[in-house]
Amino acid sequence: MRLLERFGVGTIAFLEYLGGIVSLIGESIRSLVHAQIRFAETFVQSYELGLGSLLIVLLTSLFTGMVISLESAQQAVQFGIGSLVGGAVTYTSVRELGPMLTAVVVAGRVGSAIAAEIGSMVVTEQIDALRSMGLSPVRFLVVPRLLALAIMLPLLTIFADIISIVGGMWIAQAYAHINPATFISSARQAVGFDDVVKGLVKALVFACIIAWVGCYQGLSTRGGAAGVGRATTSAVVISIILIFGTNFIMSYLLFGTH
């Protein structure tokens, strides 16, 4: 009976969470459709959330590209197919690791910041104050962050793809003596423009996940400073799980039929 009760409570909590986040998604889409957008705030958020993440995204992508190149070059040279390393690095970066790693890094840095900021606003009654003034917290806070991430995450992904390939090319040349021209030629054969676009579509979906989860966790904060801490942790954990799960589904849908 106790087990059944716990299952019931868990199910209700899950459905409440689902209902809350769907309602948030609906309201933010409605605000976007009705063009209720605070452009100045969107610009500020784009700068803070996007540009602020550039360095860490570039560093993680650079080292990831270098590692893929190091591992694949070692194997490829042994089997006499070193000319394919460029394709392997670019293929992996553009289709999978570029969008996903960028999203994971941004979820850790930005998703947590969004949840913490909005959560603090909840516990200091600033969200109630907005509602009391007849202002929608979704239009006021969620939409600018959603738009900012939807613009900046694909841009960050493009930078991540480029730096990852450059890092891979450098290691391929330094470690396996693979000519950059051979590396680029292999990369161009392995990856088409549609792969880049599909990678950016993934980035766009991940941006929405990070923004909606971060904002929802922030808005549903309860219980003072400890609650803000819980909201922040949950925002990162839930975002990362959803990013990994969604990445698999999107890879299957976008690339799986090839």
Add this chain to the structure above:
Amino acid sequence: MDTSIYARLDDITLSFGEHVILKNCSLDIVRGAITCIVGLSGAGKSTILRLLDGLIEPSSGHVYVDGHDLCHTPERKLVDLRQKTSLAFQFAALLDSLTIGENVGLPLREHTALPDEKIRHLVDDALESVGLRHVYDSLPNELSGGMLKRAGFARAIVTRPELVLYDEPTTGLDPIVTNLITDTILRLRQKLDGTAVVISHDLHSIFRMADYVAMLFEGAIIAYGPREEIRTSTNPFVQQFLTGSEVGPIPV
């Protein structure tokens, strides 16, 4: 509803899970008067303000403001109704990222098409009313507690609402600032010619500004009347609360 009544709580019950906050609570807010609500900490006084502002819905009963029932009203309609009401929060709840001037002007910028100069004029006027014109460009974290509360008042009155709700405006302030805040509330009532509800524990301040006093105990209003009637009430609950005695029907 009697036109002399601006707002009414009608047989309100509010509970969160097993925890009952208000139980069959009814209260009339007289138009043009200052009504002070007193009661023990955690009695649900601030909840009453949130009900009157439409921020929360009761489990049962009705909340009327200027003849409109706020219960089961869609959020979009509530947004319109809230234009008549303003809530001055206990800790001001100003937005950290905006200056005091931007905070005070926010409802005007978002709800009106007034030109910037006109908004600036109205914000200056509201800040002047609370004696804070010089802090227009300051950030909230640069102000003292008393100044923050007054800045919150300025934001609450800038749209000239008909009903202003003050949540513990004097809590945590020294006696001099408490007097200043009380004077400010009285002055703002005169300026707006409106109705006010004040939640407070400060009896000196309450008996200076209140036209009517209501006492909340165990989720219901147990005493209500004009200021002098409550001050001289023989109700043992009121007597114990006013004297601060540990002996009486209110368990300590």
